Amino acid sequence: MGHQERVIRLFVSSTFADMREEREQLAKFAFPKLRKLCEERGIVWSEVDLRWGITDQQKAKGQVLDICLAEIDQCRPFFLAILGNRYGWIPEITEDLVQRYPWLADRQGCSLLELEILHGALNHPAAAGEALFYARRGGAGGEQDQGAAKLAELGGRIRESGLRFREGYTTAAELAEWVVADVVEAGGTEDAVVLGAAEERTIPAPQTRLREPADDEVEDTLITDRPLVTVDDEARYTPLAPDKRRFIRPVIILLVVLLIAGAGLGSAYAWTRTQYFVGVSGDQVAIYQGLSDGVPGVRLSRVFEVQPLAVADLPPYYQEQVRGNIEAPNLESARATIVELMAAVKSCANQKPPKESPTPTPKPTSTRATSPTPTPTSTSAGPGELDC
Numbered sequence: 427m428g429h430q431e432r433v434i435r436l437f438v439s440s441t442f443a444d445m446r447e448e449r450e451q452l453a454k455f456a457f458p459k460l461r462k463l464c465e466e467r468g469i470v471w472s473e474v475d476l477r478w479g480i481t482d483q484q485k486a487k488g489q490v491l492d493i494c495l496a497e498i499d500q501c502r503p504f505f506l507a508i509l510g511n512r513y514g515w516i517p518e519i520t521e522d523l524v525q526r527y528p529w530l531a532d533r534q535g536c537s538l539l540e541l542e543i544l545h546g547a548l549n550h551p552a553a554a555g556e557a558l559f560y561a562r563r564g565g566a567g568g569e570q571d572q573g574a575a576k577l578a579e580l581g582g583r584i585r586e587s588g589l590r591f592r593e594g595y596t597t598a599a600e601l602a603e604w605v606v607a608d609v610v611e612a613g614g615t616e617d618a619v620v621l622g623a624a625e626e627r628t629i630p631a632p633q634t635r636l637r638e639p640a641d642d643e644v645e646d647t648l649i650t651d652r653p654l655v656t657v658d659d660e661a662r663y664t665p666l667a668p669d670k671r672r673f674i675r676p677v678i679i680l681l682v683v684l685l686i687a688g689a690g691l692g693s694a695y696a697w698t699r700t701q702y703f704v705g706v707s708g709d710q711v712a713i714y715q716g717l718s719d720g721v722p723g724v725r726l727s728r729v730f731e732v733q734p735l736a737v738a739d740l741p742p743y744y745q746e747q748v749r750g751n752i753e754a755p756n757l758e759s760a761r762a763t764i765v766e767l768m769a770a771v772k773s774c775a776n777q778k779p780p781k782e783s784p785t786p787t788p789k790p791t792s793t794r795a796t797s798p799t800p801t802p803t804s805t806s807a808g809p810g811e812l813d814c
Contacts, residue, residue: 432468432469432470433469433470433472434464434469434470434471434472434504435472435473435474435500435501435504436471436472436473436474436501436504436505436506437473437474437497437498437501437504437505437506437542437546438452438473438474438475438506438507438508439505439506439507439508439539439542439543439546440507440508440509440510440539441510441512441513441514441515441537441539443512444510444511444512445508445510447597447598448508448510448562448598448601448602449475450598451598451599451601451602452473452601452602452605453473453475455599455602456602456603456605456606457471457473459606460606460609460610463610474497474500474501476493476494476497490517490538491517491518491519491523491538491541492523494538494541494542495523495527495541495542495545498542498545498546499545501546502546502550503554503555503556503557504556504557505546505547505554505556505557505558506557506558506559506560506605507539507542507543507546507547507557507558507559507560507584508559508560508561508562508601509539509559509560509561509562509577509580509581509584510561510562511562511564511577512573512577513537513539513540513573513574513576513577513580514537514538514539514540515537515538516535516536516537516538517537517538517541519533519534527545529544529549536576537576539580540576540580543559543580543584547559547584547587547589548583548584548587551587551588551589554587554589557589557590558590558592558605558608558609559584559589559590559591559592560591560592560593560595560601560604560605561581561591561592561593561594561595562594562595562596562601563593563594563595563596581593590608592604592608698716698717698726698727699715699716700756701715701716701717701755702714702715702716702730702754702755702756702757702759702760703717703718703727703751703752703753703754703760704748704751704752704754704760704763704764704767705718705748705749705751705752706737706748706749707729707732708732709736709737709738710732710733710734710735710736710737711732711733711735711736711737711740711748711764711767712729712730712731712732712733713729713730713731713733713754713757713760713761713764714727714728714729714730714751715727715728715729715730715757716728718751718753730757733764735764735767735768735771737749739771740767740770740771741770741771741774744767744770748767
């Protein structure tokens with residue numbers, strides 16, 4: 427939501443290529459001085475210079491004129507225009523713009539500078555009491571033929587309007603002094619009134635306003651940190667072709683994701699090399715390096731050592747264990763398991779009874795009947811009771 431404050435919001439209009447020094451002087455010296463003066467009187471000062479406000483995306487979509495006219499409406503009645511030696515870039519006027527601004531219908535071929543001056547002041551002279559116009563001495567010297575004639579005609583229309591129009595400044599510093607003097611209508615130092623027209627108005631929420639330079643940004647970093655416009659107005663505002671670099675970012679992101687995934691897979695593979703288990707290789711017991719649980723189509727283990735121990739020599743219980751793989755947290759543990767298996771084989775070998783030599787069958791003797799001896803029941807052997 428907006429809120430009410432006394433506000434002066436000044437729209438600055440000029441061409442770009444020939445106004446570099448003027449804009450620097452205004453941004454570095456004139457506007458900070460006016461801002462401070464306003465703050466002392468409880469007035470919010472801001473200037474709108476669309477050298478900062480228009481993005482490449484808006485430029486590519488041909489939205490420059492639309493944005494400029496809308497900003498002039500937001501700033502009205504505060505408007506400042508500077509005429510130099512160029513008529514400036516000529517934008518395309520679309521049907522959509524004509525529907526919203528009918529006066530544009532017969533303005534095809536007018537420069538952005540002239541369209542801004544028309545909308546900001548000449549089309550609304552009654553509401554343009556706070557408009558300021560300036561012209562450099564020897565202006566219109568940089569245009570040829572039609573451009574020079576249009577610029578001269580525009581200057582003549584401003585003179586005839588009766589609006590404040592000062593002509594003949596020779597340096598950018600002199601222009602900055604003129605602007606401060608004209609904005610501050612002196613009635614004595616203590617009684618200075620900024621334009622005499624600061625009014626109560628709603629300040630739009632931040633997201634609805636074009637970006638304006640902060641105080642320190644204007645005063646300290648304008649020249650060193652911001653690239654200044656050094657090209658013609660046509661190059662400044664002509665819609666851009668699609669930026670080929672926009673395809674580079676998705677490719678870079680994909681490569682980064684692949685690298686991260688590759689690094690993760692590499693780490694996982696390195697971890698599997700620290701795992702071991704005891705299993706079967708052919709008919710022999712073997713130690714494997716890796717994971718016993720594989721992935722379809724991907725082997726996660728390899729034979730590390732084949733042991734001189736046949737699976738068939740193991741007790742039945744251990745045969746089942748080995749065929750199902752015996753996990754080991756490390757190589758030492760796997761080798762300790764092999765030692766246990768060999769001990770089990772040796773223990774079974776010691777438990778086998780020796781072969782008995784045949785003895786002669788004794789002759790039957792007469793004995794009394796005895797009860798039959800019960801047959802012992804068999805039990806399955808566990809790891810502590812070897813079933814050899």
